[in-house]
Amino acid sequence: MGRTELRSELGQQLRVDAIRASDAGGSGHPTSSMSAADLMAVLLDGHLRYDFDRPGDPRNDHLVLSKGHASPLLYAAYKAAGAIDDAELLSFRKLGSRLQGHPTPAIPWVEFATGSLGQGLPLGVGLALTGKRLDRLPYRVWVLCGDSELAEGSVWEAFEHAGHERLENLTAILDVNRLGQRGPTRHEWDLDAYADRVRAFGWEAIEVDGHDVEAIDAAYEQAEHVSGRPAAVIAKTEKGRGVRAVENLEGFHGKPVKDAGEAIEELGGVRDLRATVAEPEGADRPHRFDGTGSQEPRYEVGEEVPTRQAYGEALAALGGRRPEVVALDGEVADSTHAYRFAEAHPERFFEMYIAEQLMVAAAVGMQSRGWKPYVATFAAFLSRAYDFIRMAAISEADLRLCGSHAGVAIGQDGPSQMGLEDLASLRAVHSSTVLYPCDANQTARLVEEMADRDGISYLRTSRGAMPVIYPPDERFPIGDSKLPRASDDDDVTLVGAGVTVHEALAAADVLAEDGITARVIDLYSVKPVDAEALTRAASETGAIVTVEDHWPEGGLGDAVLDTLAAADAGATVRKLAVRRMVGSGAPAELLREAGIDADAIAGAARAIAAHPAAAS
């Protein structure tokens, strides 16, 4: 069999196997797989350089299935590559199978979970940036996109950035099958519409018949040799190609083919061809930066330092000791203080401009190659990337996020700039860690702690200067808390984090004048929380006031209540949080308006300390 014929046959095999897998699983997306089968066959047989026995080989190309619902195609390709057997292929979508409905890194050859559309190309940009600027290896990043998902703005953030960075190691394959989930796409088979757009964004555009394996081969060849810019192979294809009952017809998205036997026969029956996957080549030692050495920042007690400044200083210092640390910022590095890292380690800093989705995706790409990215923007604007953070957790990514300008304490800029839902939204991310420091030493130590933390860790920093209350040698393990004020006979406990620790300390002073002794818990680790300190406080004081610069739902107060409930630790609890939309004003004015300043805390504490409920 000549190579052209073999590739055609391989395409048919991928179709057949996609149909068989979906049929066995009872659900899935065979028609979306069939449109891209020839594109995948040619990629697998001759273009993708990959060692399936060594998925961690740094020389390997990268294949990202952005249209994750076409997972049967990907799994069929794994079978054709000899990576899985037929029995496993048919375990598709069954409990315990690693071949899930949409790909996840439960499979060793999958780097990222996909299935939320529009994420593959941004992830691919992260890998391509890594190949070019960090690893400095010649691997190529192939991203197979659907046409429907090109409506996602995140894809255009990726096209823009890749064009601007001239990522010639990145190839996007656009499977233009004309039909989205519920009907025709915006541009249907107007390939020029896509070509015009990607060219305007600085890409090479290569239009091709996506069912002509020779033409596809030539298109990939061309993409591999484009110089100085990324290339998009824009392929005209048919959804459900090869099976008359579904080919180019609406109404067959995400459904197994009804008569699988007939469809398989129409496609020429079951085959067991093996693709000849090209071996990776070239140097196998990724570039490593030299450690420059550096001193951890240390702050004197009483100094007034914004925690965002400590983030930047600690990160710059960490970068000196840990050459695998990289930093990304969304064009606000002067505000988040990430600029300090950029100045110290310009080669490891990535300006992602105001494109938070791309920024998070790029970081996910970098960490998959072993780098340790820290990602910063305003806490409020991380909400822009929430779906990407959610998916990063499914990708089992280790990601470090910093959100600055938390809460009403930012003052004059007003509510659009106030991160007030970040604790809730990021606590509700699987595997997440949520940290909220109140002074510069604490911030610096937590930045260091994050470096070796698995999963998604989030650090919330503040705009304004706050006094340093802990000495520079103090340690702040994740999951612990601090007691900046405590005695054996406290009448009430005040639990805060960040700016509200300072308000709580001030409240404790006020309460002391009334003869009420208040314990203050600095709950800098909001997730996981220090259950022991909280339950002890409940038992010893019987009355707890929680206070947070955040909406009332899902933040620090709820973390405390959850912990007490799980431990059956009874106590009277009052939760102070921001309960009204504030406008502009001075920080102290807004803390007062929001009812989370020292006076409000003292008032709440007085009310329950005076009439404490029976302790458990």
Next chain:
Amino acid sequence: MGRTELRSELGQQLRVDAIRASDAGGSGHPTSSMSAADLMAVLLDGHLRYDFDRPGDPRNDHLVLSKGHASPLLYAAYKAAGAIDDAELLSFRKLGSRLQGHPTPAIPWVEFATGSLGQGLPLGVGLALTGKRLDRLPYRVWVLCGDSELAEGSVWEAFEHAGHERLENLTAILDVNRLGQRGPTRHEWDLDAYADRVRAFGWEAIEVDGHDVEAIDAAYEQAEHVSGRPAAVIAKTEKGRGVRAVENLEGFHGKPVKDAGEAIEELGGVRDLRATVAEPEGADRPHRFDGTGSQEPRYEVGEEVPTRQAYGEALAALGGRRPEVVALDGEVADSTHAYRFAEAHPERFFEMYIAEQLMVAAAVGMQSRGWKPYVATFAAFLSRAYDFIRMAAISEADLRLCGSHAGVAIGQDGPSQMGLEDLASLRAVHSSTVLYPCDANQTARLVEEMADRDGISYLRTSRGAMPVIYPPDERFPIGDSKLPRASDDDDVTLVGAGVTVHEALAAADVLAEDGITARVIDLYSVKPVDAEALTRAASETGAIVTVEDHWPEGGLGDAVLDTLAAADAGATVRKLAVRRMVGSGAPAELLREAGIDADAIAGAARAIAAHPAAAS
């Protein structure tokens, strides 16, 4: 003074007033205001058709300041239009002033809060769609964008949709001042880069010197007369224009000009010119659709119906009775069942393709003109629009969101498609309502309840069929709950919503066999919650199991704990929720894997009902 000279002088006045406001406020963005001052002067004096005395006049043009940080420019324009006086201008950013750091609808002429960049153009698309397809009035939508924010993908979702819909009533003004917050933008003054991109997306591109008032006038004129497509006026400008100390220099973003007096002198001093704002013209009666009449859907007890189907059926019926109801969907209308509305009311249905940010923004635009948008996609993918939802709350928008395919109960599609953080993230939105029905009648009634609900309301629907347990005439007020199972001597309370109500009912059956009588609370209104039913259950049963198809943080369980704590209602509470990342599997298998099925509930209930803590 000739008109050209007057407009030039007006531009200088806007600069001076932006400097004065920022100086008085002690913070703000004068330099970002100064670059666009001439663009604003010409717009205000002769192009914008607007009656400042009647901001609700349906004939009015719309002006969206997408670069919301340039608020001093907007406020200076209000002064030049005679809408505010100088004293108010100087109240900028002070506590209680409606002239906040970034514009909000506290000001009658501001329709949307801006300040999270990249949102103005999507909002403008919503208004332009409204003008063209709903109101059918000839008003024009002007959106003033910064250049930095063009990195946001949401902007390209808007360019794409506006081009596709041929929104000739939309004009984007791009203030290309070359400098972002922390340095040069990607394309600096490469105006062609922007022109090429917007042309590829189907727009007319008009390049202009943004400080030449005659050229600006001609450009606006041209934009007003472009036929069949939207126009972008791409203006080359200088940040800080007119003041040597800051003009076209880095490092002066977001800072008052140091020597305001000197700067004002350099600009020719304080002026008090009045712009001649053109009057709105044309018909003042927006189009109204005829009510077609329809029957509310009714389901028989015992029928098996997915709640997403009830959403579609109820919405289609509601649309028949309420001609102001419109629906938007993110290319998944066959899954969310919004297609039923599309079929019944095609003129009021908007296919927004897979662009969730744009979809939410467009809905915010529509509601600002009095329409009642319902927005649907998978619950998981609403996370894509989280920043837009957050900002919609600041815009005081009335918005109805539906997230389908909630939780692990979706089964085989796997975690990327499971909404598992939606309750937490949407509870943590200011002014939000969160609803989670368990049967079709309940869903239908809640869809109706949402129509007259202020703020952001969210309905969580499920993929699989569930038995109808409530009769069709049952009412479900927001803030209430139901007791599908209760007696006077219950031993334990099971609190669920959606799919877990059915699991809780099954658990109650199991528990009954052990002689344990369980009360079941259907907490369909997750925010606000029915505090009375919960505190009564705490007091009467002393033991509560909450169970939710959601991560443990910030969802139903935390809502219950918060309510009990606020009421000092002591009870032993166990919170069941999804605590591990599940893969694909049958729905029942995954409920079991996640530990939220009937057996898990019964087990938890048995443990605490057997040893109930003392009730309060």
